[in-house]
Amino acid sequence: MTTATATDRDPALLDVLTDALSDLGQRPSPFGADTVKTLWVDPHLSAQMLTYHLNPEAPQASRTLPVIEATVAWLAERLDLGPGRHLCDFGCGPGLYTQRFAAQSGATVTGLDFSPRSLAHARTQAEAAGLAITYHEADYLAFDAAERFDAITLIYGDLCPLSPEKRRRLYDVWRRHLKPGGRVAFDVFTRARFETLRPGTFAARRLMDGFWSPGDYLGLQETFLYDAESLCLERYTIVEADGRVWRVYNWLQHFTVETLTAELAAAGFVVEDLHGDLAGAPLTPESHDLGVIVRLAGDAP
Structure with missing residues (x-):
């Protein structure tokens, strides 16, 4: 987007805004812009996300505490976590799951995230609790370590913002880091959830109560739906008082059992379990979440 230092009395600002907002209402091509890291590394936004x-x-960044507790309990049993087992939580954030996995199962736990602020909180909490959790600051799409894991988790729809090409890269990372017999547990959003979404545009001064900037700004939220792809885009355009205009693109891929199973099979994975969430709820046609347990093709069931 365009950056300017014009004031609201400077006619140059009008040119900036006219140029920057000329495509309002026009759908970008699927996954045509990528701002995934913005929320997690920008100083102001990463503080908001941690809050x-x-x-x-x-619900914007994590599930409720009872759901987190139920998820950890169910996954610890399903993934056979315990002393001598090694779990890596991809996209671990501030450690809400890693800390509980370590404390409740006794497994060796590693967390992986690219948000320095979230990891700083996670490390502080682990130290205070006396838990020897290892945290890596890295993009999990490029993660390459000597460690191999008995279990990998990716929780709260973190696969959904990724383009098909990025999902393939992530599957490659999983294959490289799983031990023989290892499992991956993750959840995605379903086509049933997609069917509840509606397109639209909304604008407000200091949209989301100052979430986007500490100063004054106008925020515009546009929701675009791509029916054939089961894809949703929430595009946020932020116009700051000094004339700076920038955008965040929040893509959310939705899946059916058939589309996800086929994609995983092409990547070398076999689906073992399908549930309505990662706490073991039954999967129904109305489920908005799909909890998945996979193993490498060729591994014994």
Whole structure:
């Protein structure tokens, strides 16, 4: 986007805004812009996201505490976690799951994330609890370590913002880092959830109560739906008082059992379990979440 230093009395600002907002209402090509890291590395936004993560009433960054507890308990049993087993939580954030996996199962736990702020919180919490959790600051699409894991987790729809090409890269990372007999547990959003979404545009001064900037700004939220692809885009355009205009693209791929199973098979994985979430809920046609357990093709069931 365009950056400017014009004030609201400078006619140059009008040119900036006219140029920057000329495509409002026009759908970009699927996954045509990528701002995934913006929320997690920008100083202001990463602080906002950490606040959301740690607020048990805020669903924007994490699930509620009872759901987290139920998820950890079910996955610890399903993945046979315990002393001598090694789990890696991809996209671990501030450690809401890693800390509980380590404390409750006794497994060796590693967390992986590219947000310095979230990892700083996770490390502080682990140290205070006396838990020897290893945290790596890295993009999991490029993760390459000597470690191999009995279990890998990717929780709260983290696969959904990734383009098909990025998903293939992630599957490659999983294959390289799984031990023989290892499992991956993750969840995605379903086509049933997609069917509840509606396109639209909304604008507000200081949209989301100052989430996007500490100063004054106008925020515009556009929701685009791509029916053939079961894909949703929430595009946020932020116009700051100094004339700076920038955007965040939040893509969310939705899946059916058939599309996801085929994609995983092409990547060398076999689906073992399908549930309505990662706490073992039954999967129904109305489920908005799909909890998945996979293993490498060729591994014994």
